[in-house]
Amino acid sequence: MPKYYTSGEFAKKAHVSIRTIRYYDQKNLLKPSTHTTSGARRYTDADFAKLQQILLLKYLGFSLSDIREMTLGSGDRQLLLDSLQIQKRLVEERLKEMQNVATAIDSTSSTLKAGQEVDWSKMLDLIHLTSMNQSLSTQYQNASNISARIRLHRDYSLNKEGWFHWLFKQLDLKPGMKILELGAGNGALWSQNLDKLPKGLTIVLSDISEGILADAKNEIGDNSEFQYAVFDAQKIPFADNTFDLVIANHMLFYCDDIPKTLKEVRGVMKKGASFACATYSKRHMHEITDLVQEFNPEIVLSSTNLYDRFGLDNGAEILSKDFADISCHKYQDAIELSESTPVISYILSCHGNQNAILLDHYNEFKNYVDEKVSGGFHITKDVGYFICKKT
Template identity: 70%
Template sequence: MTNYYTSGEFAKRAHVSVRTIRYYDQQNLLKPSTRSKGGARRYSDADFAKLQQILLLKYLGFSLGEIRGLTLGTNDRQRLLDSLQIQRRLVEERIEEMTAVEAAINSTTQTLEAGRPVDWSQMLKLLNVSVMTQSLKTQYQNATNISARIRLHRDYSLNHEGWFPWLFRQLDLAPNLKILEIGCGNGELWAANHAHLPDNCEIILTDISEGMLADAKKEIGEDDRFSYQRCDAAQLPFASEEFDLVVANHMLFYCSNIPQVLKEVRRVLKKGGRFCASTYSKRHMHEITDLVQDFNPQIVLSSVKLYDKFGLDNGEEILAPFFDQVTCRRYEDAIELDVAEPVISYILSCHGNQTALLLDRYQEFKQFVEEQVAGGFHISKDAGVFICCK
């Protein structure tokens, strides 16, 4: 039996006001699980989980509009589990940051009380609190999206080797290499293959996002072979002919000026060095696009067709002016599953307009996907990597 609570009972148990509960309903953030015959709101135990997420995201600095999209489908068990795991990581980050702020306050206080000159640079840690909050917001969004994408591929792909082990093999690592990855994301390429890394190598991971670099550090852990640097791939802060290998895993198509990035990659590569750039073709996972457009033709999962910017079909032509030799290796794989939740999570992780169009129709959409995948659902995969030599 499901326990239901009136708005007043629900608000009292959650230590918030009834006005707050009603406001979240009006803002399409927290709808009641059901209503009485007279139309009064009734909330279930499961609604507490969504309220907890709303309040935490609000504390972390998200706007109500951002929270609305991030909490869509939270009552689904797996999405709730994923969200809680990411929330825990963010709370740990906040604890570390606030501990540093506390230390700065204590240090300055002790200095003032002792009558010694104050190192005011310590106070910069206090000024950085707002920057920390913004970093946490970006980190939450990035981590949520990447988690959903990785889980779909990891748990339901037919090729059991997995993308990251396969890509790692294509790198053909040897001892004493100096390696650069541009757009490293959460560092999964290296975390998944950590046991197979040569002992004597140097790996620099870069990304435009501080949040992604923080995730990569956590995924990889303590390892003297790795260092991390925030930078734009179009303006690499490294010397010419510094690296034996540069890696760009599914990131070139996000760059606004691909020729400039390739020019920089060539510059920092040693003569005889290699550049490995992965991407996919227009066939890749087209069944998911077909699925959402069958539900609502207005849904666009990405405003830009990334494979048109840099894909398996045009990649060699784009790379050829910058490298002496370009070869393409394809990763043979597909996805098959008969459960809806991983597909829904993947769809919600995309960078299109789907969240706005599904806010008021989530339960209907969920039922539609469940019907489509029942009995088995096949998703084509067409990804690979270009190996380029300087």
């Protein structure tokens, strides 16, 4: 039998006020495990796990409404484990940042004590270092979503070669090439293939998120072939005719102005250089959409159908305005599993309205998915890449 705590006992053990505990209950952030017959709240040890998540996310700068959605399913062991692993990475990142703050303060203090002229531009660096809440919260959100997606594909895909190994092999890299990857994310395409790199490559990994690129640096490690740059792909800050190969792995459909992005890509490519861009079709993982809409037709996992913006069905036509010799190559794979947690985790990571709708129906939804996948669940993959040339 679980041990039950009163609101006062629970608050005291957690070093928060009773008022905070009651407020989190009123806001549907942390509901008690049970109530007595008289209506008094009772909490268990398992409730501390959710409280820890709430306090960490609040520390990282998330609003309470965001936290309410992000802690859905926190009672599931695997979802909690995934969250703790991401929290550890972010705390380690915060430690590095705070050490940089301490170093900057020491440097400025030493200058002042010595009566020397202060380089006030360093104060701008200090301001930047001490304004990290928003970037950390964004990093947490991105890392959580990426983790859920990677786990589903990594652990339950039928093709054991893996997407990143397969795509790397298709690129056919040659010694001395200059390569740009747009929207490189956590650098998985490279960190999973470091032992296969030809000699003398220059590889620039770019992303619009500084936090995500920090993850890529950590994964790839100290490697002189790699450079990192934060910029929007709609304005690439490199000279014309610079790169032998440009890669856009599942990122073009996120660009606000795809034609402008493609013109930027074409501009930085050398004559005869290649552009490899991966995407998927409307058939890709359609079983996930069918699953949630059968539960509630109002659930929309994405406000925009990304494959309509740039997908396998229309990508060649979109590319034809700027590139030649376009060919499409598909990755043969599917997902099969019989447990609900990876599917639920994936669903919660989507950018639609699902979390808001499921807030008050999570247990019902979990039971529904449990039943649907118990006898085996097949998920279609229809993914590949286009390769084309600058004429």
